[in-house]
Amino acid sequence: MKTILWATLTANGNYAQSSPTHPPKKEALDDFAAQAKAAGNFIVGRRTFEGMQASGGGAFADIDIVVVSTSTKELPGITVAGSPQEALNYLQQKGHQTALIVGGADLHNAFLGHGLVDELMFNVAPVIEGKGLNLLIDKDDYQYKDVQLLDFKSLGSGVIQLHYAVGH
Template sequence: MRKIRLFIAASLDGYIARKSGDIDWLFTDGDYGYTEFFNQIATVLMGNKTYQKIQSFGEYPYPGKKSFVFSHKLQGTTDDNVEFVGGDLQEFINNLRQASGDDIWLVGGGEIIKYFLSHGLIDELILSIHPIILGDGIPLIEKDSSLETLLELTNVKTYESGLVQVFYNLKTNNC
C-alpha cells in the first residue's frame, strides 16, 4: 500500500502561511531535502485554496506527478495540471492508496490536513520548521481535541540556516 506523506514547512509558532496566504517568509536558498522527497512520490494531493495559491506562482511546480485537488464545487473537472475530486473522499483515498506506484504527497493546506488527520490517513509527517515567529497566520493544524495523534520520531536534520526538519511516523489510529 502506498504511503501518504505530509511534507510541509511551518513557522516556529506553527503557521504554514500568513493570513493572506503569502509564504514569502519561507527559505528558498536551499533544497532542504525537497528533490529527494519529490523523486519518491508519484501523486500529489491538495486542497483548492492551496491549488489557487500555487496558480499564482506561474509555472505548475509538480510536473510529471498525477495531481488531485479536493473541491466539492469543481469535482469531476480537470485543467492542464490537476483533476478535481469531491464526494466520497474516503473511498477515493483508499483506492488511491491501493493503486501501484510511488508514495502520495499531501501538500496542504490546513483544512485538508485536518481531514486527513481526523481520518487517520497520514503515514508520515516531514515538517520543516523555519526559524521565524509569525504571530498569526494559517495554522498547520487547526485546534481540535479530536485530532490527538501519537507520533514516532524517526529522524531530525538541522541546517546552517537554522531550519530544523523533523520526521515522524503517525500511529494508525488516533489516541
C-alpha cells in the same frame, strides 16, 4: 499505501503563511520538489493549488497531482477528487506506493481527522507569526496521538526538518 503529510511550520507552531513580502524559504520549496519527485505525486487542496499556479509552481510535468475539492469538479490536466479517500484510491490505482499530502490546513486536518496519515514531515522555518493556522486531529473532541521521531535534519538557512511516524 503510505501517506506522508508534508508542511512548513513557523518556529511557534503555526502554518507558515507565505506572501509576496514573506515568500517560502527556498530550502523548504526545494525539499517539497524532491519529496514530490520521489513519491511521483502530491495531493493538494484547491485554494493551495490555485496559489501554487499563481506563483508559477508548474514545474511538475511528470508528477500526478490530485486536487481535493468539493466545489471544483474539473481542472484542465489535473485530477480532482471529492474526498481524501478518493484521492488515495486514485493514486493507488495508478500504482503509487506513497502519497504526499502537501496542503493546505483544511486538507491536512481532513486527512488527520480520518486517520489517513502514516507519517508527518514538518519543515520548521526560522520565523514567528502572530497569526496562523494549526493542525487539528479533531475539531470537536480533544484527541492525543503519539508520534515517533524517524529523522531530523537541517535543510539550510535555519530550516529544520522533523520526520515522524504517526501512531494509529
